[in-house]
Amino acid sequence: MLSKHATKVKRSSIREQVYLQLQEWIISGVLKPGDKLKDQELAEVLGASRTPIREAILRLEEEGMVQTKANSWTQVAPVDIKQAYRLYPIIGSLEKLAVLFAQENIQSKHINELEILNGELKRALKEENAILAQQYDAQFHQVIIDLSANEELIYVLEGLKKKLRRYEVTYFDGFLGAETSVAEHQKIISELIAKNFAAAADMIESNWKESFQRRLSKLDIDKDETVLPLQEE
The missing domain is CATH 1.10.10.10 (Winged helix-like DNA-binding domain superfamily/Winged helix DNA-binding domain)
Structure with missing residues (x-):
């Protein structure tokens, strides 16, 4: 048995x-x-x-x-830049919701963890280590997502971020414009410390929007173009 x-x-x-x-x-x-x-x-x-x-x-x-x-x-499957246009605002909106769910669970130890991760992100960027920078940025956001304690939200965001990572690897080749993200993260931390959770939620959504715009600014691409078409034999 x-x-x-x-x-x-x-x-x-x-x-x-x-x-x-x-x-x-x-x-x-x-x-x-x-x-x-x-x-x-x-x-x-x-x-x-x-x-x-x-x-x-x-x-x-x-x-x-x-x-x-x-x-x-x-x-x-091919990678279509149009899908990234759809994913960024969805993820930003869901993370905004995660902040509002997380507000009852955020403690000083979590704030400290966010500050450490943001410091590591800054260091990785200074060393031009894109892989580490991506990891620390993802961990920063994941702390807040996990604190939402909302299993459905966590599950949906996990799936969406896996898809998004594929587009970022294909199109954005590294961690473009992340220096500004460090400053945006610090503002999010400051609002969490002040318990201005609505403001922190707005800022995390804005961080996603601005991050996407920074990445797009590096590309010479039409958003209606599918760059990697289906390959058939």
Whole structure:
């Protein structure tokens, strides 16, 4: 009986690990738009059977990260800059809501954590370490999101940010304009300390809007253009 349960847990773990690994490869750009996905090849690389590979690909297709053509090919989906235009305001609005949910849970230790993370973000930028800068910025926002204690909101934001990260890796190549984000974060912290939660919520939404505009200013691109079209054989 117990061994039977242990086997089920192991299988579930393999399925989840395969899915998360493929998802991370797509988000980070290891697997690029248009790259063909072959069950057998992926199974050999990941040391798994073809079944969890196929299941992972189906999940990723539902998330819009993979595209398939019946009896022909499966490939990493193209990246459309128009989707980023849709994601930024949604994420900004939801994080604004997260601040309002979080206001009852924010303590001095959380303020201290935000200040430390913002300091690390500033340091990473000074060292021109874009990867670390992205990590510290994400952690800063995640502190507030987690303090919302709203499981549904946390789950939705997690999914949206995974999609957004893929667009940022593809189009924005690094962490553009983040020096201004440090100052904006500090203003958010100041409002949280003063318990001006409505103002802090407005500022975090503005931080997302301004961040997107700073990134776009670095691009020579028409927002109605799909830069990476579907590649077919």
